[in-house]
Structures are given as structure tokens and as C-alpha cells.
Amino acid sequence: MKQKYSYAIALWLAACFTACNEEEVQTFSDKPGINFLERYESSNNVSWGNGYTHLYSTINYYDIYASGKYEMTEGEVPIRVQLEGRLSEIPLKVKFKAQPVDGFGELEVTVPEEAVEIKAGEYTANTVIKYKKPSSYDKEFRAQIVIDYANSDVVAGTKERQSYLIKVIDEFKPEKMYLNSFDDWNDYYQSCLGAYGPEKIRFVLSVIKDWFDFACYYSVYYRDYPDYVSYYGIQKYMPEVIAALETYNKEHPGAELKEQDGTPVTFPQP
Structure with missing residues (x-):
């Protein structure tokens, strides 16, 4: 009887050891997670953050007119993404796409056709989204920029950091x-x-x-x-x-x- 109990305990310990190893070891086929970074702009300075509350850019054409750029019909918004967790030893491609936002005018944007690359041993990559001037006054137009995971080498990271919002309005109060x-x-x-x-x-x-x-x-x-x-x-x-x-x-x-x-x-x- 004592020998049976010893054998059962040995099997249990072996199973636990195997399970622990399976949880701790991450295979090379695993895709790393990725998140959008916050973007802050002050005068001509741009900074990036790891928070959850400023994943958007707001453009009012009033400010563009006030800078003397009356004929500006297209603008650009730089966006940055960052790996979550460990660095990659190989380059990773990240492709973006745009989605409309319910309840707002659909902002016309141009997303780069080619994926950007996070270089081996680096955490971040940048892209630029182009937007068109709104077609009507005093109405907010929006576009949600997300990762096209089906055509990327990454998976979703933190849930709250999986999109970047671009808001454009031509408002003159x-x-x-x-x-x-x-x-x-x-x-x-x-x-x-x-x-x-x-x-x-x-x-x-x-x-x-x-x-x-x-x-x-x-x-x-x-x-x-x-x-x-x-x-x-x-x-x-x-x-x-x-x-x-x-x-x-x-x-x-x-x-x-x-x-x-x-x-x-x-x-x-x-």
C-alpha cells in the first residue's frame, strides 16, 4: 500500500512539474503583443506616453486658418506603436487600417498600404495617417485607427490601448x-x-x-x-x-x- 501511495505522489509531482514548465516557457512561435502610445503635442514638440486616456488627436481647422493655411485640405497625424513585454530577435511587421466611428461623420483618411517594421531589438515603430478636410462646417468627423492583425506579426496587447482616434472638425463659433x-x-x-x-x-x-x-x-x-x-x-x-x-x-x-x-x-x- 505504501508503495502505491509513493507511486501516486511521484506521478502527481511529475504532472505539476510538466505543467509549470509549459506555463513558463514561451515558444519562438508566439507573437508579441502591441499597443498604441499616447501622443501629446505642445507648440512644435511631440511626446509619447504609456497611458490610456490620450489615445487621440483633435484637429480643428480654425487653428489651421489662424496659422494662415487657408488652402490646406489635407493633414497628417503621426502615430506610434510599442511592443508589450519582451523584445523580438527578428523584425516584425505591423499593418494598420481605419474604421468609421458610429454617431460621427466618416473622416476620410489614408493609411499606408505597406506595413511598418519594428526592427529586431527595438520596441517601437511609427507611421503617418493622412486625413482630408471635412466636407461640411461645424460637424465632427472621426476615424479609428486599429491594427490589421490578420496581416501583422503581432497580437493585441493591453485591451484599452488597441486603437487610436483621429477627430477633425471645421468649426468657427x-x-x-x-x-x-x-x-x-x-x-x-x-x-x-x-x-x-x-x-x-x-x-x-x-x-x-x-x-x-x-x-x-x-x-x-x-x-x-x-x-x-x-x-x-x-x-x-x-x-x-x-x-x-x-x-x-x-x-x-x-x-x-x-x-x-x-x-x-x-x-x-x-
């Missing part, structure tokens, strides 16, 4: 011109800018750029002081704006500046 509503336009801007037009104000912003906020402030809060308005308000920049419009129209024969409904963009002559 009346508050940017110190108005409660664009219904108040005529009281403050009609005399120098003419009739309100969403494309018109985007063009004006792209010409005045950094001084736009300052000029709007004086146009609204000092409207009872004509000398201040003429010296500091939008009115001060109208010769520059009119000249910029003339240049634009000459450079785009047959495609002069218009509102989306086809109304030509014009300004009162001084």
Missing part, C-alpha cells in the same frame, strides 16, 4: 468674434465685411491670423468709439484682406472664392 450668435453680425461687422458668410470669415481669419482675436475684440467692445475701431478693429486690416482676396481669385481662375452655396465672397470697397 460666433464667440471667436465676440458674438452671442452670428445673427448679431450686422451690428458689428457688416459695415466693413459685408454680409455674413462662413467661408468669408475663415478667409479673413487666415489673412489676419494672430491679430484676429484682438481686432474682433475692438470691433465689438469699442464700436461706439470709431477711432479705436478704425485703428485696432477689423477695419484696420481690410486693405490687406481685400488685396489677399484679389490675389486668390487671380490665382484660381474659374474657381474664385465662393461660399458653399455658390455665392461669391466679396467685401465692401473702402
Whole structure:
């Protein structure tokens, strides 16, 4: 009887040892996990993080106009992915794809056709996603960038870090011109800018750029002081704006500046 118990214990120990070895040993055929990294941008500096809360980029075309890039119709978002766990001794390909996001306009993006490569002995790889300017105003368009695992040498890592969101909007709120509503336009801007037009104000912003906020402030809060308005308000920049419009129209024969409904963009002559 004692010999039977000893034999049974030996079998049990052997089974446990085998199971432990199977759990601890990772074969070379195992694929490593991968995650998206957070992206932070400040001025011209970009940094990357390992968190879960900033896996997105938000682009408002207002900021693009304010930098003077009125004709910019396409932009780029750099993205970085990182291996989870051990390094690989061989290069690994990572392919991306885009998915629409329910409840939002579908952002038109271009994902590189070729997979990026994480080099042997390295943790990260970068790619660039191109996006198109939204087709309508004041509506948010989104695209979710994910890993195409069927065509990659990696598997999913941490669940919460398996996608990167790109949000683009062409939004111009009346508050940017110190108005409660664009219904108040005529009281403050009609005399120098003419009739309100969403494309018109985007063009004006792209010409005045950094001084736009300052000029709007004086146009609204000092409207009872004509000398201040003429010296500091939008009115001060109208010769520059009119000249910029003339240049634009000459450079785009047959495609002069218009509102989306086809109304030509014009300004009162001084």
C-alpha cells in the first residue's frame, strides 16, 4: 500500500512539474503583443506616453486658418506603436487600417498600404495617417485607427490601448468674434465685411491670423468709439484682406472664392 501511495505522489509531482514548465516557457512561435502610445503635442514638440486616456488627436481647422493655411485640405497625424513585454530577435511587421466611428461623420483618411517594421531589438515603430478636410462646417468627423492583425506579426496587447482616434472638425463659433450668435453680425461687422458668410470669415481669419482675436475684440467692445475701431478693429486690416482676396481669385481662375452655396465672397470697397 505504501508503495502505491509513493507511486501516486511521484506521478502527481511529475504532472505539476510538466505543467509549470509549459506555463513558463514561451515558444519562438508566439507573437508579441502591441499597443498604441499616447501622443501629446505642445507648440512644435511631440511626446509619447504609456497611458490610456490620450489615445487621440483633435484637429480643428480654425487653428489651421489662424496659422494662415487657408488652402490646406489635407493633414497628417503621426502615430506610434510599442511592443508589450519582451523584445523580438527578428523584425516584425505591423499593418494598420481605419474604421468609421458610429454617431460621427466618416473622416476620410489614408493609411499606408505597406506595413511598418519594428526592427529586431527595438520596441517601437511609427507611421503617418493622412486625413482630408471635412466636407461640411461645424460637424465632427472621426476615424479609428486599429491594427490589421490578420496581416501583422503581432497580437493585441493591453485591451484599452488597441486603437487610436483621429477627430477633425471645421468649426468657427460666433464667440471667436465676440458674438452671442452670428445673427448679431450686422451690428458689428457688416459695415466693413459685408454680409455674413462662413467661408468669408475663415478667409479673413487666415489673412489676419494672430491679430484676429484682438481686432474682433475692438470691433465689438469699442464700436461706439470709431477711432479705436478704425485703428485696432477689423477695419484696420481690410486693405490687406481685400488685396489677399484679389490675389486668390487671380490665382484660381474659374474657381474664385465662393461660399458653399455658390455665392461669391466679396467685401465692401473702402
